[in-house]
Amino acid sequence: MLERELDDSTYVLGIDEHTGIVIDIDADSASVVGKGVVTLRLRDGSTEISSGETFPLDRLRNPKSTATTSRPAAAPTPVVEQVADSNLRQATERLAADFDAALSDGNADAAARAVLELEDAITSWSADTLQGTDGEFARATLRSMITRLAGAASSGLTDPREVVGPYMDVLLSLRAQVRADKRFDLSDVIRDRLSAIGVEVRDTPSGVEWVLRD
Numbered sequence: 001m002l003e004r005e006l007d008d009s010t011y012v013l014g015i016d017e018h019t020g021i022v023i024d025i026d027a028d029s030a031s032v033v034g035k036g037v038v039t040l041r042l043r044d045g046s047t048e049i050s051s052g053e054t055f056p057l058d059r060l061r062n063p064k065s066t067a068t069t070s071r072p073a074a075a076p077t078p079v080v081e082q083v084a085d086s087n088l089r090q091a092t093e094r095l096a097a098d099f100d101a102a103l104s105d106g107n108a109d110a111a112a113r114a115v116l117e118l119e120d121a122i123t124s125w126s127a128d129t130l131q132g133t134d135g136e137f138a139r140a141t142l143r144s145m146i147t148r149l150a151g152a153a154s155s156g157l158t159d160p161r162e163v164v165g166p167y168m169d170v171l172l173s174l175r176a177q178v179r180a181d182k183r184f185d186l187s188d189v190i191r192d193r194l195s196a197i198g199v200e201v202r203d204t205p206s207g208v209e210w211v212l213r214d
Contacts, residue, residue: 011063014039019051028057088125088134092118092141099145106157115145160212168199172208175201 015021016036023030031054032038038049040063047063049055095118102110122138171190178186191201194210202209 012039012041013060014041023057029054030057030060031055088121088138091121091125092134092138095121096141096145099148103148103152103157108152108157111145111149111152115142115149118142118145164199164212168210172201172210176208 015038016034019032019034019036019038021030021038022033032049032051034051036051040047040049040059042063095114099111099114099118102108102114118138119142122135122142125138126135171194175187175190178184178190194201198213200211200213202211
């Protein structure tokens with residue numbers, strides 16, 4: 001109805017709740033993100049652009065003179081990707097995967113960053129009454145991530161064998177030398193001192209082995 005009152009150079013841009021437009025000036029394109037659609041209301045009708053679609057900025061500059069169907073924009077120069085999540089569950093699952101990968105890689109900074117980003121996401125989506133159980137899922141995931149991060153802080157993210165290994169190579173080389181010199185008393189001293197600090201040295205038919213006791 002009201003569209004008929006618009007002149008040919010004017011249009012109304014409608015953006016649904018929990019929806020937005022990300023504009024990339026360098027690529028001369030825009031993308032719709034979120035849960036709803038973007039509507040361009042013109043004098044002679046209206047068109048909708050769905051979440052996930054990318055279209056040229058000319059469609060916003062002069063929607064009447066451009067095609068009404070969105071098309072992929074030309075690939076821009078690679079930049080740091082900014083992820084726009086459509087809902088809290090999607091954000092939670094993405095950040096949980098980032099957290100798992102960070103722990104697997106021994107990257108404490110990335111793990112902590114995933115925790116903080118999830119906390120921000122929970123806060124940002126807290127006003128959304130349509131999330132259902134997503135809020136509970138996100139908070140449970142956040143608690144699990146914090147617990148695992150605390151465990152990593154206690155036990156470390158790096159395999160202790162990787163830290164101790166170079167020193168053990170030196171000590172076992174020294175022990176092999178004193179055994180070759182028939183100084184078994186010194187060999188036993190080295191073994192016993194290592195045992196006292198939690199490193200068990202085993203002489204086996206295939207060679208010397210060592211393990212870290214819990």
